[in-house]
Amino acid sequence: MDLAVDLSQRTGRTDAIYRALHTALTAGRVRAGEQVPSTRDLARDLGVSRASVATAYERLVAEGFLETRTGSGTFATAAASDTPAVRRRDPGALRPRAGWHWTARPTSGDVPVPAHDFRVGLPDAGLFPFDTWRRLLAAESRAGGPAAGSYAGPAGLPRFREAVARYIAGSRGVHAGADDVIATTGAQQALDLVARVLLEPGDVVAMEDPGYPDARELFALHGARVVPVPVDADGLVVDRIPPRARLVYTTPSHQFPLGMPLSLARRRALLAHAVRHRAAVIEDDYDSEFRRARRPLESLQALDRDGHVIYVGTFSKSLLPGLRVGYLVAPPSLRDALLAARQLTDGHGAVHVQAALARFIDDGLLARHVRKASAHYAERHEILLDALAELPVEPVPSAAGLHVAAYLSGDPPVDARALVTRARRRSVACESLAAFAVGPHRDGVVLGIGGAVTSSIRPGIQALGRLLAP
8 A cells, every 4th residue: 555644744643644544545545345554564664653653543443444353454444435535616626628528429338238239330349350359469569569669650650551551542442652641549530630730710611411420529629610511312512511611521432420422523523622722621431341332432532633632541440449540641731740740649559559450451351351241231231221111211322331321201200319219218229310410400310230239130120110100
């Protein structure tokens, strides 16, 4: 037990030892049943007389915080851990800047897993090759490996960046070399880095509506004015983007949360808009690996000839959320600024994880995993659509991804937020479209297929249908 005792005064040492012990016991630093040092040992450590320590112990025994056991020693009692800590109430206490508040996520590990799990943004951890990953991680963590002995550069491990550049060139047609790739702690950090180096307070950011709430809140907390832009069957309505927008955030491969891709005509129009108004475009390609169409549309980054697109990807959706490894591909004009931002915020990521992931990619294990997982997700997607056909809903067509959006079409109209709340009480977890929208939008639900057990999909949709019944 570490004990901080002020012994600067030659008198009152017993009281000082008592106060320090009392604080340790009532603050929870000593658990009930835990043995405290003997009076002899503590006196030696503090450099005081044993009598001073013994007297302090006696007071704490009398107050019920300690108990002596003959032949065993002195132990903390349950009274210590049950004592509430005294907190000062200070009207002048520190307060955060406006806008910073924390809300628990539906996909948090602290939330119990529902029986019918249609939460959005979760891949199936049961499909991940944990044994193989452990071997790779152990090999890269040994002494003398890339993670040993020194800090890494902010761009990330070179062979990780090389592996990512090769992978996204083959899977998405992205034009990038290793020097264009910057490793990040997930896609969210990539968005934060871009916001840091591009946005001034008051700058306009255009975002799809409905769209990704975490991106919207992040840009707003950087002082930007976030303007919602509607989407239709062809994706983001480019003509509605404000001319003053400094940044446009879009999910063109699989619009989040509706699911449609951005049409080729709209892609070209968006790039022309970016050139005309000198705007940056963030292309968030968050789960396009899991596609059901034979050939996806080219990425915006591959179509970009003028250096306006910042491509953002993550392995949290394709592999595991807890992996927290992502990347961005930046135009050369932004690279130095982004590296400076990464270096000043968190330095660099976990290099041994990047090294293991590079091996995972180069050995073909990522491509194999994506093929295997895609087959499972395609089966779940078909089961989900078949089950939804029995409900008064209109699924939004999509060709990729881990979720399906569906508009409610019943008469009278059903409040999707209320429906989601009632469903949660029956252990059916899904999300309402209203949770992703800013402006008026048709009501509906969003159903994830990544975390859903295949056999639970149809019963879960049937339970949802019973709540929609008049």
